[in-house]
Amino acid sequence: MTPTSLVKSTLDPRLSRTLLFVMFLSMALALHVLESALPPPLPFPGVKLGLANVMTTAAMLVLGVGSGVALALARTLLGSLIVGTFLSVGFFLSAGGALASALVTALALAWCRPALSLVGVSILSALVHNTAQLLLAWAVFIQQGVLFYYLPVLWLLALASGLITGLILRALEQRGTFQRIALDAPQL
Amino acid sequence: MLRSAKGFGATARSLLQQLSWGDWVLVTGVLALCAGFFPWLQSGQSGQAAVVYLENQVVATLPLARETEYAVWGPLGRTVLQVQGGKLRVISDPGPQQLCVLQGWISRQGETLVCLPNRVVIQIPGTPPYDSLVK
Amino acid sequence: MRVRRFHKLVAAATGGVALALVLVAWWRPQTLERERILMGTFVQVKAYGGNERELNAAVEAAFREMQRLEGVLRRRGDGELGQLNGAPAGQAVAVSAELFDVLQYAERYRLLSRGAFDVTLGALEDLWGFVEDWDGLGRVPSPAEIDAWLAAPRGLELDEASKRVKRLSDATQIDLGGIAKGYAVDRALEVLRAHGVQAALVNAGGNVRTFGQVPEPFAFWIRLRPFQVAVQHPRQASKILGGISLEEGQGVATSGDYQRYFEVAGARYHHLFDPRTGQPARRLTSATVTAPTAMEADILSTAVFVLGMEAGLALAEQLPAVEAVLVTAEGQVLTSSGLDSTGFSL
Numbered sequence: 001m002t003p004t005s006l007v008k009s010t011l012d013p014r015l016s017r018t019l020l021f022v023m024f025l026s027m028a029l030a031l032h033v034l035e036s037a038l039p040p041p042l043p044f045p046g047v048k049l050g051l052a053n054v055m056t057t058a059a060m061l062v063l064g065v066g067s068g069v070a071l072a073l074a075r076t077l078l079g080s081l082i083v084g085t086f087l088s089v090g091f092f093l094s095a096g097g098a099l100a101s102a103l104v105t106a107l108a109l110a111w112c113r114p115a116l117s118l119v120g121v122s123i124l125s126a127l128v129h130n131t132a133q134l135l136l137a138w139a140v141f142i143q144q145g146v147l148f149y150y151l152p153v154l155w156l157l158a159l160a161s162g163l164i165t166g167l168i169l170r171a172l173e174q175r176g177t178f179q180r181i182a183l184d185a186p187q188l
Numbered sequence: 189m190l191r192s193a194k195g196f197g198a199t200a201r202s203l204l205q206q207l208s209w210g211d212w213v214l215v216t217g218v219l220a221l222c223a224g225f226f227p228w229l230q231s232g233q234s235g236q237a238a239v240v241y242l243e244n245q246v247v248a249t250l251p252l253a254r255e256t257e258y259a260v261w262g263p264l265g266r267t268v269l270q271v272q273g274g275k276l277r278v279i280s281d282p283g284p285q286q287l288c289v290l291q292g293w294i295s296r297q298g299e300t301l302v303c304l305p306n307r308v309v310i311q312i313p314g315t316p317p318y319d320s321l322v323k
Numbered sequence: 324m325r326v327r328r329f330h331k332l333v334a335a336a337t338g339g340v341a342l343a344l345v346l347v348a349w350w351r352p353q354t355l356e357r358e359r360i361l362m363g364t365f366v367q368v369k370a371y372g373g374n375e376r377e378l379n380a381a382v383e384a385a386f387r388e389m390q391r392l393e394g395v396l397r398r399r400g401d402g403e404l405g406q407l408n409g410a411p412a413g414q415a416v417a418v419s420a421e422l423f424d425v426l427q428y429a430e431r432y433r434l435l436s437r438g439a440f441d442v443t444l445g446a447l448e449d450l451w452g453f454v455e456d457w458d459g460l461g462r463v464p465s466p467a468e469i470d471a472w473l474a475a476p477r478g479l480e481l482d483e484a485s486k487r488v489k490r491l492s493d494a495t496q497i498d499l500g501g502i503a504k505g506y507a508v509d510r511a512l513e514v515l516r517a518h519g520v521q522a523a524l525v526n527a528g529g530n531v532r533t534f535g536q537v538p539e540p541f542a543f544w545i546r547l548r549p550f551q552v553a554v555q556h557p558r559q560a561s562k563i564l565g566g567i568s569l570e571e572g573q574g575v576a577t578s579g580d581y582q583r584y585f586e587v588a589g590a591r592y593h594h595l596f597d598p599r600t601g602q603p604a605r606r607l608t609s610a611t612v613t614a615p616t617a618m619e620a621d622i623l624s625t626a627v628f629v630l631g632m633e634a635g636l637a638l639a640e641q642l643p644a645v646e647a648v649l650v651t652a653e654g655q656v657l658t659s660s661g662l663d664s665t666g667f668s669l
Contacts, residue, residue: 043287043302115210123214141304149300152222159218170206209330213337220341224348249563318553318566319537320367320526322577322611 017063020181024062025074028055032079041130041157042150044137046090050129050158052079053101054165057109057118057125061169061178065106072102093136100132101125118173122166126158235297235312238276240269243307252276252295252312262306269310282306352521352538352545357382362393362504363457364528368511371538372521381518385511385525392510395422396503398445398455398496407488408445408496415480415487423486425618429502430481432622436638440626441598443477445496453583453594461585461592469601500594504530505576505621512617524550525617529582532574532617557581557609557650564656565648567613574617578624579609597629606631611648612639619645632657 031052040047052075060068076095080086085094105125108116116124134154138147172178240248242260250258252274260267265282275295278288283305291301294312301310355370355378368385370378394402399409403422410416418426429442448454450468452461475494482488490497499506504527512534515523522535536547550569556562557579567575580603584593597604610628614620627635627647639647639659649657 040287043291044304045284045287112210115208116214117206117208117211119207120211120214123211123218127218152225155218155222159215174206209334212334216334216337216341220344223345318551318563319369319533320524320531320550321553321555321563322526322529322531322575323555323582 017067020063021059021067021071024055024059024071025078028052028059028071028075029079029082031055032075033082036079036083036085041154042134042137044090044093044133044141045088046085046093047133047137048094048097050097050101050126050161051165053098053105053125053129054122054169056098056102057105057122057165057169058172058178060106060109061118061173062181065110068106069099069102072098089140092140093133096136097129097133101129104128117166118170119163119166122169123159123162126162126165127155130154130158235295235299238269238271238294238310238312241309241311244309250276260306260308262303262308264306267303267306267308276301276310276312278303278310281308348540351540353378355379355382357386359386361386361389362507362527363455364504365526366528367524367526368515369524370515370520371523371535373519377519381515381520384518385514388514389507389511389527392503392507395419396425396499396506398498404497404499407490410490412490412493412495415482415485415489417485417487420486423481423488425499425502425506426479426488426497427481427483428618429499429622430479432626435642436626436630437634438598439629439634440501440622441477442497442499442502443479443495444596444598445498446475446494447472447596447598447601448498448500448594449496451592451594451596452585457583459585461587463587463592473601501578501625502618502622504528505574505616505618508532508574508617508621522547522550524552526552527617529578530574530576530617530621531569532572532620533569534572536571554611554648558654564609564611564650569613572615573613574615574620575611575613576617576620576624577609577611578628581608595625595628604629604631605652607635607649607651608654609650610635613646614642615644623647 031054035048035051038049041049055075056068056072059071076091076098077086080091080094085091105121108121108124112121131151131154134147134150235252237249237251239246240250240258240260242262247260248258250256250269250271252271254271255273256271257279258269258271260269262282267281268279270277270279275293277293278291278301281289281303283303288301288303288308294301294310297312299312303309352371353373353375355375356368358365358367360366366386366389368382370382372378373381396402396404399405403418407416407418426442429440432440433442450464450472472494476492477495478491479495479497480489480491508525508527508530509532511525512523512532515525516534522533522537524531524533531552533550536549538545539548551566552569552575553566554564554575554577556564558581569575578595580591580593580595582593584591586592593603595604596602607628610624612620612623612627614623623638623642623645627638627649630638632649632651635649636647636657636659639645646662647659648662651657
């Protein structure tokens with residue numbers, strides 16, 4: 001249960017923004033660490049499923065696009081420190097995926113609404129995340145076309161995870177959760 | 189808790205009707221692309237030989253019919269491959285995550301094993317490595 | 324949510340594009356692969372393009388052409404060559420332009436290879452037991468028989484104007500074994516091309532030539548790639564000596580001591596004779612040659628095999644667009660200088 005009235009009336013907006021940011025960040029980090037424990041969709045170090053991106057999207061909805069990108073950066077950095085892959089090659093793969101996904105999500109939220117609902121935005125964000133990781137793996141590691149054999153599997157995975165996270169986000173949106181906790185968020 | 193779960197279920201069912209047209213375009217597009225890709229991958233035929241690459245250069249072609257063990261010397265050490273019963277797997281690899289070992293056996297055309305840290309890639313070509321044999 | 328007509332249009336367009344994409348991706352060019360025993364060997368034909376009926380007709384026509392050539396170029400019997408071989412020596416026999424051209428070509432290479440390639444070895448082959456319908460057995464002729472054969476004069480006289488061929492002696496028996504398969508491959512490809520086939524490969528007992536490129540599915544569309552031919556290792560049948568990526572119209576052929584041979588008292592006797600000694604050529608175990616046509620590759624693979632390491636390589640270097648891979652009796656692999664550029668990889 002979100003302490004909406006409490007936050008609105010008693011706290012400085014900047015402090016409440018920071019609190020919300022930290023809340024999203026800690027959830028994103030938890031997801032990041034969870035993802036690191038799951039089997040990688042590609043046989044390369046650092047490749048992740050992209051679950052933590054849902055927090056990036058949610059942060060964008062509540063705190064704005066800039067905060068969302070900042071969240072993506074923060075969770076990748078801190079997440080790699082926690083898991084122990086900071087500055088390794090896998091780190092760049094994971095960071096690349098998260099960043100590309102955040103940028104495209106920002107663009108989609110700004111331009112593609114209402115053509116795309118939150119479900120579509122989530123799916124798109126997951127697709128970009130996976131594809132960016134594959135492209136990075138291709139460019140950095142193995143320059144062989146064989147790698148692209150993985151694309152359909154990656155996309156179907158992205159479709160599934162994006163659909164699930166998107167439906168959750170959409171449900172929250174419908175019940176007004178984001179409006180309630182968004183304070184200075186720009187009109188989306 | 190239960191009340192919010194039931195409410196969530198009702199919301200979920202009506203959600204699919206709430207998807208925008210753009211969502212459907214996106215989903216259709218992705219599914220079509222995936223469907224378009226599949227014939228390329230699922231030739232489904234069992235491979236005849238596996239091609240071993242080190243640093244993107246071909247170092248060996250191993251016929252899957254012949255049982256053998258083969259070692260590739262990469263920058264980190266020895267990656268050992270095993271061919272048995274028409275299939276191939278990586279027995280040992282010096283990489284830290286052992287991803288290519290964990291992937292297990294490959295035997296069909298298009299399948300690949302990637303031992304990234306040691307720069308070894310083993311691929312069963314989608315088509316036989318040659319069109320005709322001169323005897 | 325109101326679904327405006329525009330949105331329905333876009334959705335329909337997307338669906339249409341998606342369907343088109345899937346159809347394009349799942350369409351496959353027609354390919355046909357047939358094999359047959361012809362000319363005493365295994366013949367493989369691969370054809371690509373067109374529709375199934377056309378491909379069928381083309382491949383059948385190619386096989387018919389090869390069958391016709393088998394009749395014409397047989398050493399004995401009532402085929403053209405058989406009659407030429409049976410005619411009295413010294414008589415100028417009129418032959419078809421086709422047979423004349425083949426014999427003229429052979430004669431040119433006999434001179435070029437300084438006698439290493441010779442199509443008049445029929446009588447010698449009989450001595451060793453390599454008869455036309457060879458059953459796998461042979462005999463080692465006595466030195467006297469070999470000397471007698473070596474001493475007997477042999478030769479052909481070709482009259483361009485009248486297309487007449489004269490066998491200079493009874494010992495001159497024409498056997499086109501070292502050239503017929505290559506010529507048949509060239510002719511078969513011509514037939515396939517005339518039938519509108521887009522790409523094809525013909526392999527007749529180790530003589531291969533192609534035209535066009537193989538259409539290969541790649542992601543959503545078709546990619547064309549050159550034909551890839553593998554050369555068998557002369558001593559280890561399951562191993563490959565190397566692979567070659569054939570250029571447009573390039574032919575490749577291998578002559579080896581493992582193709583036709585018999586063993587007597589532990590010694591191997593094969594069918595590639597050195598005309599100057601009357602014995603099987605011993606210097607190499609296999610010679611693989613690439614050349615602009617299959618016929619030329621067939622001839623040169625025999626010539627290089629007989630010539631051996633130095634002279635064989637020299638011949639390959641001397642001729643433009645001809646490259647060779649030789650395997651010596653000790654297992655050493657030698658290649659001519661231009662081989663890397665032809666796409667051969669060991």
